[in-house]
Amino acid sequence: MTRDIAFLRPVETIAFDHGRLAAVCDEYGHRAEAYVAFVLSELEALVETVAHQRDDPSGLRRSSTDLVRLCDSIGMTTLAAAGRAVLDCLDSGNAPALAACTARLLRLGRPEGSGGWTLGRGADREAMPETMA
Numbered sequence: 001m002t003r004d005i006a007f008l009r010p011v012e013t014i015a016f017d018h019g020r021l022a023a024v025c026d027e028y029g030h031r032a033e034a035y036v037a038f039v040l041s042e043l044e045a046l047v048e049t050v051a052h053q054r055d056d057p058s059g060l061r062r063s064s065t066d067l068v069r070l071c072d073s074i075g076m077t078t079l080a081a082a083g084r085a086v087l088d089c090l091d092s093g094n095a096p097a098l099a100a101c102t103a104r105l106l107r108l109g110r111p112e113g114s115g116g117w118t119l120g121r122g123a124d125r126e127a128m129p130e131t132m133a
Helices: 018-051 057-074 077-092 095-108
Strands: none
Touching: 018 057, 018 095, 057 077, 057 095, 077 095
């Protein structure tokens, strides 16, 4: 008989929209890296806030909305989709799905809990400005 139970720990890679990152580079120029770093630090703070708002639907909605807006600003597509899923669950009143989607958002929002954050590979990466490659 097995005495240990393996916990499922799905691994997803956080992907970025290359076009959006290129637009950030165009818009912010030499300050693009600082802007992206600022957004990532704001996202980190929001994820920690979400962790404390599981029983506060209005706070969870506010934080998830802010998270989606920030993710969209730098093209962080995977985390933005997770935030939208939380909002969809809040809209539909689906408590079991909300718990699962919030857990996914928290896992993806912590780089150590996901498969890493990547800009991709291949031709898409070659098309990026040198400052972002």
